[in-house]
Amino acid sequence: MNINLNKSGLSLLNALSNHSELIMQTYFSGSVNEAEHSPNIIQNLIDLKVLWRPESDVELRLRPSLRTLLEESLQDESNRQIDANIGNLLTTLTTQAEHYKEALAQQKYHESQAYLSDLTEHVYTLTETLSTNVRLLWSRISNEFGYVSSVDAKIRENELAQTQVTDMLNQLSMFHFDILSQLAGSHRELRHLLVITLQSAFATSTQELSLVQSKLLELLGRFREFKGRTRLLKGFMLHMEQKPDFTPVNYSSLSQVPNLFNHAACIIKGAAPDVYNVEHEFELTSLVDNLRSINRLWQGKKNRVVATALILEQETSIELNEDLLKDEVERYFCQVIDSGKNTRALDYFNQHNLDFDQEVWIYQVLGAFQGLPDSERDFFDIDLAGIEDEIYTGNFIIQDIELGLR
Template sequence: MNINLLKTGTTLLNALSNHSELIMQAYFTGNVNEAEYSPKVIQNLIDLKVLWRPDAEVQLRLRPSLRTLLEESLQDEHNRQIDANIGNLLATLTTQAEHYKESIANQRYHDAKAYLADLTEHVYTLTETLSTNVRLLWSRISNEFGYVGSVDAKIRENELAQGQVTDMLNQLSMFRFDELSQLAGSQRELRHLLVITLQSSFVTSTQELSLVQSKLIELLGRFREFQGRTRLLKGFMLHMEQQPDFQPSNYGALSDIPALFNVANPVIKQAAVDVNNVEHEFELVSLVGHIRTINRHWFSQEKTQSDAVRIEQETEVTLSDDKLKMAVEGYFCDVIESGQNMTALEYYQKNDLEFDPEAWIYQVIGAYHGLPDQDRQYLEIDPIGRPDDIFIGNFLITDIEIGLR
C-alpha cells in the first residue's frame, strides 16, 4: 500500500466533506464566487484538483471529473452527456489482455494479477458505460425532454438523441467477438471477461437501442405535429392582432360554398373485423371456436314426393384413438418398462413409424407437457439440438430424449 496516496486521498475526501456547500454551489451555478470564500480555502481546493480556471479571465469551475462523479451519483440527467467512445476502451482491453497473457507465459504472476485487475476494471467500466448511456436515453424519453421548454427545443434534443443512438450503434459494430475469443484463447478469466460479460452487455444494449430508436422516431412525429398546430394557432392570433375587427363571413348564405365547409356529417362505417388488432385476438378465437358447420340440402320446388324412409337397425360406432397419439403413449410405456433413456427418433426408426418426423417430435413434446403432474414427475425430458448459426439465443431442437427421473 502506498502511504502517500492514502494520505492524499484522505485529505481530498475531507476537503470535499468540509467544503460541500461550495462544491454544490459551483455544480449548480457553473462557477465559484471567490468573494464569498477565503483565498486559503480557494487555493487549497485548487491544489487538490477540485477547482480549476480554464482561462485567466474566467471564474473558477469544478473539474470535469468531479462534475461527472456528481452527475452519476445524483442521477442528474439534465447535464449528463452520452459517452460513445467505445473504440478506445476496446483497444485498451486488447492491450491489457496481451500484457496478461505475456506475463502468464513468462511466469510473472504478480504482474499478471495486476494486469487482470486493470482489465477487469476496464471491462466493467465499459459495460457500465453502455448501461448508463441507455438509461440516460430512456430517462430523456420518459419525460419527453421535459428539461427544455419549447417544442422546437424538444425537436432539437430528439434529433441529438437520434444521432447519439446512431453513434452508439456504430461503436457497437466495432465489437468482434471472434477476435476477442481468439485473443482470450484457453484463459478462463479472459474468456469470462472478453466473451461472456461483453457479449451479454452487447446483446442487451443493442436490443435496448433499437427500442429507443423507434420510440425517438415516434416522439419526433408527435413533436412535429405539435409544432404545426402551434404555428397555425400563432398565425391566427397574429391575424386577429392585425385585424381585430375581423368577422367571418356567413358561408351558408353563399351560392358557392368552400369545400372546407361543404362536408357532410360523418356516417357510421360498416362493421368489419380487424384481424391485425392483437387486442381482439381472444374474442376472434372465441367466436371462431363457436362456429358450427351446417349443411342443408336444397331440393327443387318441382319435387313434391319425398323418398321413402328406410328404418334399419343401428350399428355400433366406435371411435378409434389417433394413431399418432397411441404411438406416443407406446413410446412412453416402452421407456418406463425398459428403464433406459431413449430418444424420440430412435423409437421412430425402431418401429418404422410412418408419421412426419417433425410432427412426431412435436407430438412427443405436447404429450409430455399434457401429462398430469403426478405422472410427469416420473419422467424427464431433455431436448437435443444446437444453437442457431445466425440468430443468437435461438436453439434448434433436432430430437427429444425421454427417461426416468
C-alpha cells in the same frame, strides 16, 4: 497498498466533505465567485484537482470528472452527456489482456493479478457506460425532454439524441467477439470478462437502442405536429390582433360553402388485408392454404344438352361379388381348426391351386390373423418363415406362414 495514494485519497474526500456547499454552488452556477471564499480554500481545491481554470482570464470551474460524478449520482439528466467513446475502451481492454497473458506466461503472478484487476475494472466500466447511456436516453424520452421548454428546443434535443444513438450503434459495431474469443483463448477469467460479460451487455444495449430509436422517431413526429398546430394558433392570434372586429361567418346559411367546411363525415373504409403486416402472416397463410380452385365450364345456350324426360323403371336387384380372397382365407383357418394340425399357407395355396398372387395371399393371411379379436387370436399359434434382408439390416422378409392351434 500505496501509502501516498491512500493519504491523497483521504485528503481529497475530506476536502469534498468540508467544502460541499462551495462545490454544489459551483455545480449549479457553472463557476466560482472567488471573492466570497478564502484564497487558501480556493488554492487547496485547485491543488486537489477539484477546481481548474481553463484559461487565464476565465473563472474557476469544476473538473469535468467531478461534474460527471455529480451528474451520475444526482441523476441530473439536463446536464449529463452520453459517452460513446467505446473504441478507446476496447483498445484498452485488448492491451490489458495481452499484459495479463504475458505476465502469466512469465510466471509473474503478482503482476498478472494486478493486470486482471485493471481489466475487470475496465470491463465493468464499459458495461456500466453502456447501461448508463441507454438509461439516460430512456429518461429523456420518458419526460419528453421536459428540461427544455419550447417545442423547437425539444426537436433539437430529439435530433441530438438520434445522433447519439447512431454514434453508439457505430461504436457497438466495433465489437468483434470472434477476435475477443481468440484473445481470451483458454483462460477462464478472460473468457468470462471479454466474451460472456461483454456479449451480454452488447445484446442488451443493441436491443434497447433499437427501441429507443423508434421511440425517438415517434416523438419527433409528435413534436413537429405540435409545432404546426402552434404556428396555426399563432397565425390566428396575429389575425385577431390586426382585425379585432372579426367575427366568423355563419357558413351554414351560405349557398357557396368554402371547401374547408364542405367535407362529409368520415366513413369506415372497406376491409382489406394488410399483406405487409408481419403479425398477420400466419392467418394469411392459413387462408391461402384453405383455398380451393373451382373451375366451371359454362356452355353457351346453343351447345347445351337438352335434358331428357325422367322415366321411372322397375328397380333391378344388384348382386355384390363376394370377396373370394377373404373367403378362401376363412376356409384356410377352418381347415386348421378341423384338422388340428399345423398347416403352411403356401401348402394350402398349392393344394387348392389358387389363382391369387402368392405375396397377396400371405399378406391377407397375416392381416386376417392380426384382425382377430384377442379372445379368438389366443386359440391360434403362428410362425413366420423367412430370411433377413441381405442389404438392409433389421429387415425380415416373410416367405411363408405356418398356422396351428395352441
